[in-house]
Amino acid sequence: MPVVSRVLVIGGGIGGLVAARALRLRGIAVDLVEKEPQWTVYGVGIIQPNNFLRAMDRVGLAQDCLDNGSAFNGWRVHDAQGNVLFDPPGPRDAAPHLPANNGITRPRLHDVLIRGATDVGADIRLGTTVTAWKDDGAGVDVTFSDGSARRYDLVIGYEGAFSPTRRQLFGDDYAPHFNGQGCWRYNFPRPAEMDTGMVFFGPDTKVGLVPLSPTLMYMFIVTAEKDGTWHEGPTVTEEMRNRLKGYGGLVARLRDQITDPAAVVYRPMLTMLVDKPWHKGRVLLAGDAVHTTTPHLAQGAAMAVEDAVLLGELLGGDGTLEAALGEFMRRRLDRVRYVVECSAQLAAWELEQWSGVRNPDADQGGLLHRATHALMADY
Structure with missing residues (x-):
């Protein structure tokens, strides 16, 4: 018999929708509430490494992701002019029967996840x-903005980096902070020569190209930024193109195609880790609400899905809620801490290098290799 009978999931992002499906597959009744009146997903892509695909496979959605995306083996590494430096295969130890990586547009992924939750009976509003909400120890009484109310055995906050529930639980003890970098993204038609993921290293930026379908890909640019401003408006295409100065070859050709301000997606990089239990009583946080990380390992969404x-x-098994949540923390905290800390170190080394600092201890390639392989382990 499941540990809980009825759960409320707050937040209809990637993690919240997968949680709704995972709980329903165990026979637990699930309500999910999302603050936006319509599904709104910004229209670039996401990378699903092999451990992300393993987690999706465990809830029966990996093949849907592959059918709607574009699998690729690894990351071919180039200099700024497009010369190949090395071409390592991506690890597949987490799920050898699945690709090393899959690129998929965020709208298509969200469609997969919405169907995945509704098909198994999650009630989404x-x-x-x-x-x-009021937790009396035996349950949580919740009142909603539409005037309705319901009692739950557990409330799970999957509200993202700026979670209101986190503030209710922990006050101002935890908040995401800007790490000095930003990421610019833009979709392009996929060039014929693209047969895998591609990375290009410039003197003070990094560019990646990610396949999303047979005809579509997206570019990301990692840059040093002076503050956490969210760049938007009519000048963002020029700003993005300016950050590609110094690149030749394919990247230079793509630079001239960045013309639509509405298609530029920029986000400052934020990081945060709640380093103590993510629950108080019967209210629990998960995903970016407790472990916001930068994209250096492409593991942010993967950690939320895991x-x-x-x-x-755990909640679908036997035992007590206290034991299940304790086991959850035992298996998750060190793993997400590793992701957050490794990503922060990679970012710090990049910023040093781009500013002209020569750090003999910097080992971006080695750390990236070790971390990528370490995350193939089960959790």
């Missing part, structure tokens, strides 16, 4: 927020 799948397994 858009344009709805939690206005009040949280979700493990919660389904």
Whole structure:
């Protein structure tokens, strides 16, 4: 018999939707509320490494992701002029029957996840927020913005880096902070010569090209930025193109195609880790609400999904809620800490290098290799 009978998931992002499916597959009733009145997903892509695909496979959605995306083996590394430096294969130890990586547009991934949650009976309400909750130890009474109320055995906050529930639980003890870098993204038609993921290293930036379908890819640029401003508006195409100065070959040809301001997606890089139990009583946080990381390992969404799948397994088993949540923390905290800390170190080394500092201890390639392989381990 499951540990809990009815759960509320707050937040309809990647982690929240996977959690809804994972819990329903274990026979647990799930309500999911999302504050936006319509599904809104910014239209670039996401990378699903092999451990991400393993987690999706455990809830029966890996093949749907592959069918709607573009699998690729690894990252071919180039200098700024497009000369190949090395071409290592990506690890597949987490799920050898699945590709090393899959690129998929965020809208298509969200469609897969929405169907995945609704097909198993999750009750999803858009344009709805939690206005009040009270945990009396035996359950949580929740009031919603539409005036309705319901009692739950557990509430899970999957609200992202700026989670209101985190503030209710922990006050101002934890908040995401800017790490000095930003990431610019833009979709392009996929060139004929692209047969895998591609990375290009410039003197003070890094560019990646990610396949999303047979005809589509996206570019990301990692840059040093002076503050956490969110760049947007009519000048963003020029700003993005300016950050590609010094590149030749394919990247230079693509630079001239960055013309639509509405298609530029920029995000400052934020990082945060809640380093103590993510729950108080019967209210739990997961995903970016407790471990916001930079994209250096392409593991942010993967960690949120691993949280979700493990919660389904633990809450759907025997025992007590206290034991299940304790086991969840035992298996998740050190793993996400590793991701957050390795990503922060990679970012710090990049910023040093781009500013002209020569650090003899910097080992970006070695750390990236070790971390990528370490995350293939089960959790």
